[in-house]
Amino acid sequence: DVQLLESGGGLVQPGGSLRLSCAASGFTFGSFALSWVRQAPGKGLEWVATISGGGGTTYYADSVRGQFSISRDNSKNTLYLQMNSLRAEDTALYYCAKERFTGRNPEIDSWGQGTLVTVSS
Amino acid sequence: QSVLTQPPSMSGAPGQRVTISCTGSSSNIGAGYDVHWYQQLPGTAPKLLIYGNNNRPSGVPDRFSGSKSGASASLAIIGLQAEDEADYYCQSYDSTLTAHMVFGGGTKLTVL
Numbered sequence: 146d147v148q149l150l151e152s153g154g155g156l157v158q159p160g161g162s163l164r165l166s167c168a169a170s171g172f173t174f175g176s177f178a179l180s181w182v183r184q185a186p187g188k189g190l191e192w193v194a195t196i197s198g199g200g201g202t203t204y205y206a207d208s209v210r211g212q213f214s215i216s217r218d219n220s221k222n223t224l225y226l227q228m229n230s231l232r233a234e235d236t237a238l239y240y241c242a243k244e245r246f247t248g249r250n251p252e253i254d255s256w257g258q259g260t261l262v263t264v265s266s
Numbered sequence: 267q268s269v270l271t272q273p274p275s276m277s278g279a280p281g282q283r284v285t286i287s288c289t290g291s292s293s294n295i296g297a298g299y300d301v302h303w304y305q306q307l308p309g310t311a312p313k314l315l316i317y318g319n320n321n322r323p324s325g326v327p328d329r330f331s332g333s334k335s336g337a338s339a340s341l342a343i344i345g346l347q348a349e350d351e352a353d354y355y356c357q358s359y360d361s362t363l364t365a366h367m368v369f370g371g372g373t374k375l376t377v378l
Contacts, residue, residue, distance in 0.1 A: 180367075189355065190306075190357075192365060192368065192369060195367075206365060207365075240312070247300075247321070248300040248318040249299055249359075250300050251366075252300070252314060252318070253302075253357075256311040257311065258311050
């Protein structure tokens with residue numbers, strides 16, 4: 146079974162930084178693109194960033210481009226999200242997500258349980 | 267404001283049929299991009315419910331079905347059950363955005 150286990154969330158002051166990690170198992174890690182999707186309290190899902198299986202291609206939401214950086218270590222089966230200059234509006238539950246392509250555009254076939262990031266003074 | 271529009275809330279009695287819509291445009295659903303649906307039960311992570319417009323992953327009951335027509339898609343639930351009370355999200359791709367994927371705003375389904 147696919148398992149995605151996020152860690153690294155917590156309380157951080159505005160302007161601070163945080164690095165999230167996602168430890169994966171149960172699939173051939175380097176063969177799949179991975180994403181971060183966040184959900185602010187009481188709100189809907191927002192795609193944040195995606196990285197290709199080999200790590201050479203990344204995509205970012207306009208809301209985080211230049212502020213967040215997605216990366217992966219295929220030797221450790223781990224996905225990362227480096228978050229800098231954090232703002233109150235970045236407060237959310239951050240999900241690690243595995244993508245797959247069965248058609249023209251990808252779907253997310255596995256989700257982690259999420260790690261909570263709270264930006265507050 | 268998402269490019270995929272869903273009704274914020276819907277409700278239905280046990281046993282009824284409900285249909286949740288996901289309305290897009292000519293740059294996303296209308297351009298032929300696939301629509302996927304997710305179910306998020308209270309306090310849990312989302313789960314893939316329908317992929318590729320009308321395909322159910324293994325383990326998803328056949329009470330759930332998806333369809334697409336033009337620039338819109340729909341998720342239908344027949345024989346509504348109490349455990350179907352959840353938030354439902356559609357997801358696709360939009361060619362005018364730099365986003366890798368886009369989600370609808372979500373629909374909160376209440377079972378009366």
